[in-house]
Amino acid sequence: MAGHTRPARGMRDFLPEDTRRREYVARIVEVVYRRYGFEPLETPALENIETLTGKYGEEGNQLIFKVLRRGEHEASGETDLALRYDLTVPLARVVAEYRGTLPRFFKRYQIQPVWRADRPARGRFREFYQCDVDAIGSRSMVVEAEVCSAVTDVLLGLGFAEFDVKINHRRVLSGLLTASGVPESLHATALVALDKLDKIGLEGVERELHDRGVPQGPNGRFLGPWQELLPLWHGTPDRSQANAKSIATLRTILAGDQSALEGVSELESIFKYAAATTAAAHLRFDATLARGLAYYTGAIMEIAVADLAGSLGGGGRYDGLIGMFLGENVPACGFSLGFERILVVMTERKMFPPGLETAAADVMLTLFDDEGIPDTLGLAADLRRAGARVDVYPEPDKLGKQFKYAASRAVRFVTVTGGDERAQGLVTVKDMQSGQQTSVPRPEIARWIAAHIGRGSTPEEAPAPAAGRADV
């Protein structure tokens, strides 16, 4: 009967240390998003299959996990349900289904797993969490400014210090491509090439554009506008100054292109609105930011962390998607944090609070003999009431073995309450870090432990540092 004990292909078991890390990140995200007035939403893992099919293109369709019909229909091989593939289609469904009861400006966050039958690879799983925040119902750039600020607070709360919230605008990008002579039919192709600028440089992008049949621009170069915009950041220590210079340069380059200029004004509003928020120190106009997804219609954003390839999340305005079930346009702006990526980076960089990953308890109580058990469980009750996480070794055993077990569990304090201690009304506590042993009167032990583990003892319960660290 052995075997078959591995998780399914591309899926993961999260043992306690994994789960604690994941919860730590999720809690900080939640606390910050709540401070911005975003509300939690949860939707079912299974959706009617028609809800999902046709929403993710041909390739996406193939990656959807489909559920067999049950009972008499099972043999037919037909499917009627499918596993959630992202959090956006369920949101669109919810917005349509409850439009009568949802607030006019519906702001929700959602942290739930999605499932994709992708070929598993390093860092790519078939079950993974998405962490989305979306504000629905307003075209105001206040929404973009708030989203950028919220995402900034999340990253600061998680302990990231050096990062950019890169920002661009679809209509600005479109205007720049037109200005450089790329016909609209080739904009999508050109964006794909532009997206690689980080990796292959300006010349590489120009070569690729040439290979893809994009005609040369006005001055014999493809990327004239970008060659004007990118140097604005060289040797410009002041971010807001560089952003302002970029806006001015964009206005010159895009003169006469009404749609693109509206995009420039929107970017300018975002910079202006966010000036007194934590986002101001991180926002950075990036003329090369394109974001792959076709559905963005306005501002687009992406997080770039110093010394880290790839992003920790991205988002933007997409006014056409949320209304898919309503048959109308519904303004929306959202951001998706790369939850799994953030976990990998934070683990690699050891950004979790000490003790979070290893210790399941602050104190372990040893058991000396059967007679002592009721007293020891009473002691456990007192310590727990004082806020400590308390493990009780479940059976009387050699003390050495119990201490060894506590050490293997990274528990900081171990108590001994043998017959002698009980007779004298004392509890012996050993600090497993320093090796020091102390005798504490029984009535004082709860206060002693609470003081030594610090208030708000458990890392999981500690108030999320979001607000505090956001000051940094």
Added chain:
Amino acid sequence: MAGHTRPARGMRDFLPEDTRRREYVARIVEVVYRRYGFEPLETPALENIETLTGKYGEEGNQLIFKVLRRGEHEASGETDLALRYDLTVPLARVVAEYRGTLPRFFKRYQIQPVWRADRPARGRFREFYQCDVDAIGSRSMVVEAEVCSAVTDVLLGLGFAEFDVKINHRRVLSGLLTASGVPESLHATALVALDKLDKIGLEGVERELHDRGVPQGPNGRFLGPWQELLPLWHGTPDRSQANAKSIATLRTILAGDQSALEGVSELESIFKYAAATTAAAHLRFDATLARGLAYYTGAIMEIAVADLAGSLGGGGRYDGLIGMFLGENVPACGFSLGFERILVVMTERKMFPPGLETAAADVMLTLFDDEGIPDTLGLAADLRRAGARVDVYPEPDKLGKQFKYAASRAVRFVTVTGGDERAQGLVTVKDMQSGQQTSVPRPEIARWIAAHIGRGSTPEEAPAPAAGRADV
């Protein structure tokens, strides 16, 4: 393109007020279980189909959601994956897969959804959460005492005051049935009848036993032992006294039945060990408690709340199940809280903290004009830093409309910072509950708001009351 916006049959969307309630309960459960040294575990929603089939009987098998194979195999109608049906089989799989790395005494809690293709009915869903706690690796009754105490603290933390943690023992039950003349082959049948005692009374149970062909007992009655045990509780205000009397009576009735007497000793140990814990005021021996599931091997427990039919959870010792993938017996004792049931009862009884369900924010900032937006978002940043949940009305609009919106969202405080206020360095705050309006100097507003919403403002962030209320 309209239509198809309902959740799938038997599944639920959890809008913000639902989600906040669910999180509130989950957080208290987590905090309490952590104080007992239980660690969080999460397993994938999808399991290899062989992991689940054959584990839940024929009826269970039919209720498993099965996932179609993908790609070239899709047309075959074959399935290779299935959705998690409970949290016990995944736990058994995890214990087998990571036996080399898990601690000797593995104590985990797990709060995750499961899926069953049951016919939906009132209170019965096809996706619902289970909330399990299990301690693996020890046969000591310390484990039972700890589990009972943890469950008690959870209920106290949630705000339940009057409840019993009913307890019985499979080997005691077996001994009582033998003592009343029921042959072992009919024990299972008799337990089913006994389980109905609450509903149909002693006579009803006897009639049912007769109908099922159970022979009459020694004194011409089926339920002699129970008729001795049940009255011990009549007019006995002292719980520990009644439990002690029950133990003594059981010893008399079961004299000579070694296996049953061991069960009695285990119950006695649990009462003794838990005497100084919060469980002592709630533990109650119940000779009629049987619990349906066949896999229990020792103590069994169930929560009964005053004035509430049915239980809020149950559990017990099951030494044969966790080793299913290992091919050996692994001692285990666990408890499953009825997460969905608890939510229903707490909602009906209005046990959630005020404001938890309705308000998405503590403060809403109005927008007067475009010029004021940067200041207002700076104000929002200050208030958030002070711990408040702050919503910003996203676009300048008539003030009346903005106030109406705040009222519809149950937001307590609304600020106005028009041109006059900004010129004078003031913020006008309206308390939507009292109607009172106050002008607060801008540098003092963050402290003012923090003081008026109370520290640890948001119900979701408030420290779980588990430890505190457990004193009640």
